[in-house]
Amino acid sequence: MENSRYNLSSGQVMIILGIESSCDDTSVAVLKDGQILSIAVNTQLEHIEFGGVIPEIASRAHLKNFPAVLDKALTDAGIGLNEVDAVGVTYGPGLVGPLLVGVNFAKGLAFSHSLPVVPVNHIEAHIFANFIDNPEIKYPFIVLVVSGGHTELIYVPDIGKYELIGKTRDDAAGECIDKVSKMLGLGFPGGKVLDELAKKGNKDFETFPRGMHNSLDFSFSGLKTSLKYYIEKHDDEFIKKNIENIAASFLESVTDSLITKLFKAVKKYKTDTVLLAGGVSANSILRNKLAEMSKKKGVKYYFPQPKYCTDNGAMVAITAYKKIMSGDISEYKFDSALDAVPFLNLSKQID
Ligand code: KG4
Numbered sequence: 001m002e003n004s005r006y007n008l009s010s011g012q013v014m015i016i017l018g019i020e021s022s023c024d025d026t027s028v029a030v031l032k033d034g035q036i037l038s039i040a041v042n043t044q045l046e047h048i049e050f051g052g053v054i055p056e057i058a059s060r061a062h063l064k065n066f067p068a069v070l071d072k073a074l075t076d077a078g079i080g081l082n083e084v085d086a087v088g089v090t091y092g093p094g095l096v097g098p099l100l101v102g103v104n105f106a107k108g109l110a111f112s113h114s115l116p117v118v119p120v121n122h123i124e125a126h127i128f129a130n131f132i133d134n135p136e137i138k139y140p141f142i143v144l145v146v147s148g149g150h151t152e153l154i155y156v157p158d159i160g161k162y163e164l165i166g167k168t169r170d171d172a173a174g175e176c177i178d179k180v181s182k183m184l185g186l187g188f189p190g191g192k193v194l195d196e197l198a199k200k201g202n203k204d205f206e207t208f209p210r211g212m213h214n215s216l217d218f219s220f221s222g223l224k225t226s227l228k229y230y231i232e233k234h235d236d237e238f239i240k241k242n243i244e245n246i247a248a249s250f251l252e253s254v255t256d257s258l259i260t261k262l263f264k265a266v267k268k269y270k271t272d273t274v275l276l277a278g279g280v281s282a283n284s285i286l287r288n289k290l291a292e293m294s295k296k297k298g299v300k301y302y303f304p305q306p307k308y309c310t311d312n313g314a315m316v317a318i319t320a321y322k323k324i325m326s327g328d329i330s331e332y333k334f335d336s337a338l339d340a341v342p343f344l345n346l347s348k349q350i351d
């Protein structure tokens with residue numbers, strides 16, 4: 001299994017493939033020396049009719065989609081597989097079947113081309129997506145991770161060190177958004193649709209509840225229930241007529257909770273840098289609120305481009321790159337025992 005690529009040292013040109021399949025996005029990206037050359041994503045439409053991701057269908061779709069997605073990423077980047085130096089792959093947390101497909105696809109590529117495999121934590125990848133366009137970000141910082149499965153406040157004193165300082169006690173923000181979208185008849189997933197509607201609505205049309213006032217933890221199930229009763233109380237015509245205002249008022253409640261807790265944490269931990277990460281960080285209201293509050297408080301703020309917020313291979317590739325650069329590539333020699341870890345924690349956590 002010896003190959004000159006295992007002897008890469010920092011300073012050399014390095015091409016990395018990033019492979020992501022932890023949920024319903026099949027994605028491959030190509031990164032050359034810290035710069036994204038291409039990103040291919042197939043967001044599975046198979047789940048729309050069910051109003052949620054069906055793991056078995058997702059696994060089969062990843063299996064079907066990976067060859068074409070890889071091909072597109074390589075073609076768009078103008079490189080061949082023989083030029084790749086390492087493969088980064090998401091191995092957890094996520095849905096076990098979809099993760100297994102990605103991990104084994106990565107292992108197959110690595111084995112056949114004598115390449116090292118860098119196992120990547122999905123949440124760490126969401127956080128590192130911020131560094132794609134902002135390599136200047138300095139530690140320590142606080143990151144708000146908001147996705148379909150996670151809502152967490154994390155203090156990051158240094159590379160690879162994570163202290164969980166707040167989390168949801170029930171639903172993740174994205175989960176709440178998707179369920180409310182379904183209740184409003186807007187389909188799945190609902191984040192982007194609600195975002196577009198809310199831009200045209202009045203956020204003060206209704207006041208929906210905010211959970212967990214006195215803590216750094218979050219709660220979104222009360223908000224979800226409140227929307228359920230609100231929708232039941234009003235007829236279809238009213239909901240349809242006021243859909244933009246309802247979307248704006250609902251997202252105002254979600255983003256107000258998120259930003260209030262984030263800045264509570266900034267005060268407590270005396271940090272001057274904040275980041276957003278995860279699919280919900282593509283939300284325009286959340287981004288505007290973060291910018292406004294950060295300027296007011298004199299805090300530096302970052303969020304990834306929308307295409308790097310939702311699940312994608314680019315965030316996996318940049319994380320693999322950072323890991324290789326901060327260590328020794330030989331650490332990542334091909335390991336046939338590498339497996340999916342559906343309930344993976346962030347590595348080297350500080351308790
Ligand atoms: O990070 P992600 O792609 O997958 C997980 O790891 O969960 O996040 C998906 C979530 C979904 O709940 C989706 O509705 C939400 O991100 N999302 C948004 C927006 N775009 C995606 N939520 C609010 N506004 C958006 N623009």
Ligand code: ZN
Pocket residue numbers: 122126147148278279310311
């Ligand atoms: Zn994700």
